[in-house]
Amino acid sequence: MKLEYTQDQRAFRAEVRDWLEANVPPGPLPSFDLTREGFEVHRAWERKLNEGRWGMVTWPEPYGGRGLDLIRWLIFEEEYYRAKAPVRVNQNGIFLLGPTMMEFGTDEQKARFLPSMAAGDIVWAQAWSEPGAGSDLAGVRSTATREGDEYVLNGQKIWSSRAVFADWAFGLFREPGSERHKGMSLILFPLDAPGVTRRAIERMDGEKVFAEIFLDNVRVPVADRLGDEGQGWHVCMATAGFERGLMLRSPARYQVAAKELIALYQANKDRLPPSMAERVAQSWMDAEAYALSIYSTASRLDAGGKIGAESSTNKIFWSEMDIALRQCALDILGPQAELLPTAPDAQDVGAWLNDYIFALAGPIYAGSNEIQRNIIAERMLGLPRA
Amino acid sequence: MQFAFTEDQLAITQAAREMLVDTCTPADLRKLLAQGETFDKTRWQTIREMGLIGLLAPESSGGLGMTLADFIGIAEAAGYVGLPEPLVELAGITVPLLAAMPNDRGLLARALDGAVVALGHPVNPFAAGASHAEAFLLDDGNSVHLVDRQDATLTAQAGFDPFRDLAKVGFTPSQGTNAATGWGDTADRGALLAAGQMIGLAQRCVDLSVAYAKDRMQFGKPIGSYQAVKHMVASAQVKIEFARPVVHAAAAELPLGTLAARARVAHAKIAAGEAADLAARTAVQVHGAMGMTWEVDLHFFLKRAFALNQAWGTPAAHRALIIERMETLPVGPDKMFACEIPA
Numbered sequence: 241m242k243l244e245y246t247q248d249q250r251a252f253r254a255e256v257r258d259w260l261e262a263n264v265p266p267g268p269l270p271s272f273d274l275t276r277e278g279f280e281v282h283r284a285w286e287r288k289l290n291e292g293r294w295g296m297v298t299w300p301e302p303y304g305g306r307g308l309d310l311i312r313w314l315i316f317e318e319e320y321y322r323a324k325a326p327v328r329v330n331q332n333g334i335f336l337l338g339p340t341m342m343e344f345g346t347d348e349q350k351a352r353f354l355p356s357m358a359a360g361d362i363v364w365a366q367a368w369s370e371p372g373a374g375s376d377l378a379g380v381r382s383t384a385t386r387e388g389d390e391y392v393l394n395g396q397k398i399w400s401s402r403a404v405f406a407d408w409a410f411g412l413f414r415e416p417g418s419e420r421h422k423g424m425s426l427i428l429f430p431l432d433a434p435g436v437t438r439r440a441i442e443r444m445d446g447e448k449v450f451a452e453i454f455l456d457n458v459r460v461p462v463a464d465r466l467g468d469e470g471q472g473w474h475v476c477m478a479t480a481g482f483e484r485g486l487m488l489r490s491p492a493r494y495q496v497a498a499k500e501l502i503a504l505y506q507a508n509k510d511r512l513p514p515s516m517a518e519r520v521a522q523s524w525m526d527a528e529a530y531a532l533s534i535y536s537t538a539s540r541l542d543a544g545g546k547i548g549a550e551s552s553t554n555k556i557f558w559s560e561m562d563i564a565l566r567q568c569a570l571d572i573l574g575p576q577a578e579l580l581p582t583a584p585d586a587q588d589v590g591a592w593l594n595d596y597i598f599a600l601a602g603p604i605y606a607g608s609n610e611i612q613r614n615i616i617a618e619r620m621l622g623l624p625r626a
Numbered sequence: 627m628q629f630a631f632t633e634d635q636l637a638i639t640q641a642a643r644e645m646l647v648d649t650c651t652p653a654d655l656r657k658l659l660a661q662g663e664t665f666d667k668t669r670w671q672t673i674r675e676m677g678l679i680g681l682l683a684p685e686s687s688g689g690l691g692m693t694l695a696d697f698i699g700i701a702e703a704a705g706y707v708g709l710p711e712p713l714v715e716l717a718g719i720t721v722p723l724l725a726a727m728p729n730d731r732g733l734l735a736r737a738l739d740g741a742v743v744a745l746g747h748p749v750n751p752f753a754a755g756a757s758h759a760e761a762f763l764l765d766d767g768n769s770v771h772l773v774d775r776q777d778a779t780l781t782a783q784a785g786f787d788p789f790r791d792l793a794k795v796g797f798t799p800s801q802g803t804n805a806a807t808g809w810g811d812t813a814d815r816g817a818l819l820a821a822g823q824m825i826g827l828a829q830r831c832v833d834l835s836v837a838y839a840k841d842r843m844q845f846g847k848p849i850g851s852y853q854a855v856k857h858m859v860a861s862a863q864v865k866i867e868f869a870r871p872v873v874h875a876a877a878a879e880l881p882l883g884t885l886a887a888r889a890r891v892a893h894a895k896i897a898a899g900e901a902a903d904l905a906a907r908t909a910v911q912v913h914g915a916m917g918m919t920w921e922v923d924l925h926f927f928l929k930r931a932f933a934l935n936q937a938w939g940t941p942a943a944h945r946a947l948i949i950e951r952m953e954t955l956p957v958g959p960d961k962m963f964a965c966e967i968p969a
Contacts, residue, residue: 241635241695241878242628244965249627253960311627318959495959502957517949524952525893531962532629532871539630553867556860610853616863617856621836624851 245315252308253315259292260323272329272405273449279363279405282329286360295358296334299342303350304358310486310538317490324496332402333357333364335487337410337466340426340479344467353428365403365431367411367453368476370396375611377412378420378473382455384413384427391427391465393435393458399605403451404440406431411453412472424472428464435459445597480607485551486538488606489558491531494565497595498527501569504592508572516572523565530558549620552612559602559609566596629875631699639699642678643706650707652923655789658710664791665758670711674740679717683725687734694718694815698822698877705826705934708926710789712742712755718819719812720745723763723770727806731772733761746795749813749939752783756793763805764797772805773797787929811883814891816938818880821873821891821898827931828866828898831905834924835859835912842914855912862905869897879964886967889951892944899941902931 245253265285270278289295290304298313299305308316328334338357341350356362373379382395393413403409408430415423431438435458440448467475505512505520537550569592570577581590603609617623631639649669658666673679681697683689701714720743724734737743744759753762757780762773779796797803836859839850849855876894879887906928910917917924935941955967 492959613857613860616860
């Protein structure tokens with residue numbers, strides 16, 4: 241056990257920091273969920289990242305990466321959040337589909353999809369949930385009917401983040417007549433293909449963060465199936481492991497938020513009761529605990545281990561920590577907390593409300609926390625199924 | 627950066643764990659209490675023969691010169707079985723303390739041979755494992771005094787956990803008893819190792835809950851098949867998962883001795899204490915009315931967790947230390963590890 245960065249790791253951190261300081265655009269970019277323009281500004285940032293070969297540092301060099309280990313990925317993320325660089329518009333691609341493709345994709349698929357993913361040329365959306373298949377994802381009804389070298393896709397997907405403006409989606413479909421976990425396949429399809437209709441869903445604050453996708457006889461080549469035919473459930477669960485357990489929520493996100501919370505607390509300390517220090521400290525401790533846990537997971541994975549049930553414990557922890565942290569900030573702000581960023585007196589505190597609204601979804605997406613608790617109880621602890 | 631135990635560390639922990647699980651079952655604990663004892667001499671002999679007492683002693687004294695990071699897994703295992711004998715305190719705290727003394731009056735050699743030396747540190751007014759101690763290290767105005775059994779007056783203090791074997795220890799300080807000018811990092815070591823034991827205790831409480839919930843039938847089904855029960859137990863496991871890495875990091879960082887390192891130890895103690903508290907209370911709830919009884923084994927672990935939560939510094943005191951670190955030292959992802967913060 242050695243909790244100290246090597247000289248190489250320190251040099252890597254310095255290199256990342258220098259590049260980000262020189263290249264991160266000043267001020268926040270316009271939202272990628274409200275307008276096409278905002279989306280394209282984010283895509284341009286992804287291209288710039290890729291020019292510096294920072295798109296996804298863990299990927300092999302031929303696919304646009306640097307072939308680095310997960311500890312260096314954590315260092316990269318730490319610097320990325322420290323620099324307040326833009327939220328990754330392609331996070332569904334680089335953090336979810338990318339690692340899945342690395343594990344299940346053919347060489348042809350990797351060569352075709354990964355470089356364009358790293359470059360932001362193709363921005364991805366996830367198309368798994370359906371109106372009748374949320375927590376019970378095995379209840380998916382959308383179909384992929386095989387006709388020679390093509391699949392014909394039909395059905396309806398929902399809650400697809402970024403899908404309003406994204407380019408491609410990775411969806412879960414089943415062979416007609418198959419049931420539950422059998423007969424499903426993970427299929428990649430362009431969101432502008434004939435037969436695809438997208439409809440934005442407004443979040444409670446009006447942002448179009450997700451969409452419905454309607455598929456009406458959409459034809460895609462069989463070569464765009466990821467993993468074996470009928471093995472879609474297995475492939476999706478591997479994706480979910482990365483999503484919940486490691487990549488979607490790197491710890492730096494919360495450590496930087498905790499640092500900002502501490503600064504907010506110190507700026508307002510004179511008018512706050514002393515008990516507030518304990519709540520701020522708890523959020524900071526939780527962010528550190530999460531980071532330590534991820535460092536330990538990363539060390540294990542770098543040594544050849546596999547991610548397991550900790551995906552579910554992680555997902556519960558970060559989603560609950562996120563809400564508590566933002567709530568603590570709002571409690572410090574008091575009457576200012578309810579102001580939108582556009583309000584004249586919101587100054588720069590409106591972001592806490594935005595982050596709070598987003599945090600409310602944490603216990604729901606990527607598999608609700610109730611499902612995660614079932615997984616922990618049944619697969620980690622061995623309690624009987626209902 | 628390598629936040630993982632080595633093969634050697636895992637092997638020694640595994641060997642100690644297997645021995646403890648085999649020799650310290652709840653049935654063994656009950657048998658000991660029925661005999662009116664709090665100390666199993668046969669088990670202590672096995673512990674001594676495995677060389678566990680001298681793991682952290684310098685090689686020049688016949689020890690293995692290991693570190694707290696090597697030992698923390700054994701503290702977890704001792705917690706997991708509710709070990710009555712003071713292995714963790716003796717090997718993890720007292721032996722290193724004796725080894726650092728200019729004149730230990732031969733006590734280090736005796737301790738390595740299995741003699742119990744109990745501690746009366748300022749944060750713990752009652753010495754644990756007192757009735758089996760051959761000698762004591764006691765406090766007088768923050769200097770450490772080495773006191774033989776016959777020179778100490780013991781006032782036994784009955785505790786919730788009978789195996790704690792508590793006593794208030796009186797003595798007359800003198801030049802002759804004075805053995806060191808200060809306690810050094812003793813309280814931090816105590817807090818860290820209490821945290822390690824509480825991780826083990828918490829996991830034991832979850833494991834007992836799972837076993838009972840699989841077995842106990844209500845409404846025609848095992849109660850563990852109901853989500854209300856599953857979710858309670860899962861929440862306790864989540865608490866454990868995010869306390870354990872903090873405890874392991876604290877074991878590696880404690881030797882730095884800086885405020886950042888000491889705050890990590892404080893965090894470890896708080897997090898492990900909360901995990902053990904939640905797991906123990908969850909276990910009582912899962913066991914229903916049986917959870918309140920002497921008959922079910924759960925109480926051995928609940929009581930130890932309850933005691934250790936207040937030992938070696940209270941959660942309130944540790945929280946104050948964390949707030950001091952948070953307010954006076956840099957924070958952020960690149961300032962997480964204690965070695966990134968200069969003293």
